Amino acid sequence: MYTAGLAAAGTPRLRKWPSKRRIPVSQPGMADPHQLFDDTSSAQSRGYGAQRAAGGLGYPASSTSSQAAFLADPVSNMAMAYGSSLAAQGKELVDKNIDRFIPVTKLKYYFAVDTVYVGKKLGLLIFPYLHQDWEVQYQQDTPVAPRFDVNAPDLYIPAMAFITYILVAGLALGTQDSARRFSPDLLGLQASSALAWLALEVLAILLSLYLVTINTDLTTIDLVAFLGYKYVGMISGVLMGLLFGKTGYYLVLGWFCISIFVFMIRTLRLKILAEAAAEGVPVRGARNQLRMYLTMAVAAAQPLLMYWLTFHLVR
Template identity: 75%
Template structure:
């Protein structure tokens, strides 16, 4: 016989459950998607899990080159074409307003030409040949002909005149930025008025000449050379030196303008063989003398108040 405690212990022991196998799953006769997870299938490789190594570089598609695409190349070509067309339009408009090609001609100078031209402006009495030389129906560059007009000397003389005027005002304790600006603006305004008046006079007299507006600016700007010489003489020798040197420069610029402009304004009469005593040619002579006589007046008007 078994003891009573052993039988009780056997009755209280829990019953052990045996796992029951799950019934086999029936395949779906109508699957919605094909199973591509099998090895060796044609589908894409499975995604890498946590801690898995990165896929090989060959699995990524090569990056597309933006500049190598046809659309990009076409856009670049179109942009280049637009830029070139815009540059051509700007160049044409600039040439229409400011003839850059002609300006290059007026600045084609060298040191020898500048020295000879300055000597001609101050001592024009001994010069004999005033005719401008031509080559293939076009005037030669100023550096090859001292009689050709240029813009280098007038521009540099204008700037130097403003600087010398500032120096003269400074020696008299009258210098200020406003006074220097007023001096420069008044000189430029009188130059513009002078050129416009000459153009209007040539139109009223109906002069057929090859003088251009740039030529008139050049000839009108030559007087600043005499003004500079007169101002420097006034600063060094006082009013007596100013009046003596400025008087000489006024006579020189008068002779220079007469001998230069008579070949320009009276060229039509000389070509046609018309007598100078004709009414029309007398007007041209008076106009030439008036243009030459105005130069000394402007030289004195723009410098007398700077010498005290």
């Protein structure tokens, strides 16, 4: 359902990337697997139809075979109809229940990425200083998918970076000097610790958003996405630390800390302060200042956590 929206959203950009033009075209192409599936079933039913037609034709000719066909056909048809309705019912039930516990359709949005987007976003994380337009584009009240907008939050990079961080941490613990400190359960410990910090951060931000009564379109998943970008810098720092020792670690991590600070401020400012500015009314000073402090605090927490989660890995 979003792909239609995406295709519509992509139209203004078609001039830029002709390759994107294929997406609306491939829309019917996307239906091809479905078509294939339908084809097989229809072929089956066509087979039944042919059989039935043969039986119908044969009815006046030979009574026994037509009798068999007559008996066999309605039963099998009914069974098929019953079975397919049962399957559809089950599928609907599963769909409904999955949607209730996990917002699948919402999550799909965050994974609608492609290679160009991931490359651009990583570039933005490394060097956010020259990027001008930080506004997430909207298409009829729904944000445009990450594929078409570099500023949109995605979960692909955070998820992959999180897994990579855990593996890199294991590598760093395993390849260190004399003390072989690696054991398999350390991987689980690293993952648990990183997840706990992430959850704590999200909870703290949600609580402060509630306390300052900011009505923002920032959802929890958005927050997880934005907070997850810091793992990219942590991975780079630890890898550099493995290659070049402490100096490389501090240089790369410092660069990424400054970058992510700028990145977070420029992104969150639009999300947290935008509403105040958009209201048009002169906002009371104290409240606006609180929002500003909140933005700064969230951005400033990133470098601290990046250092805290990696410094024990490099020595």
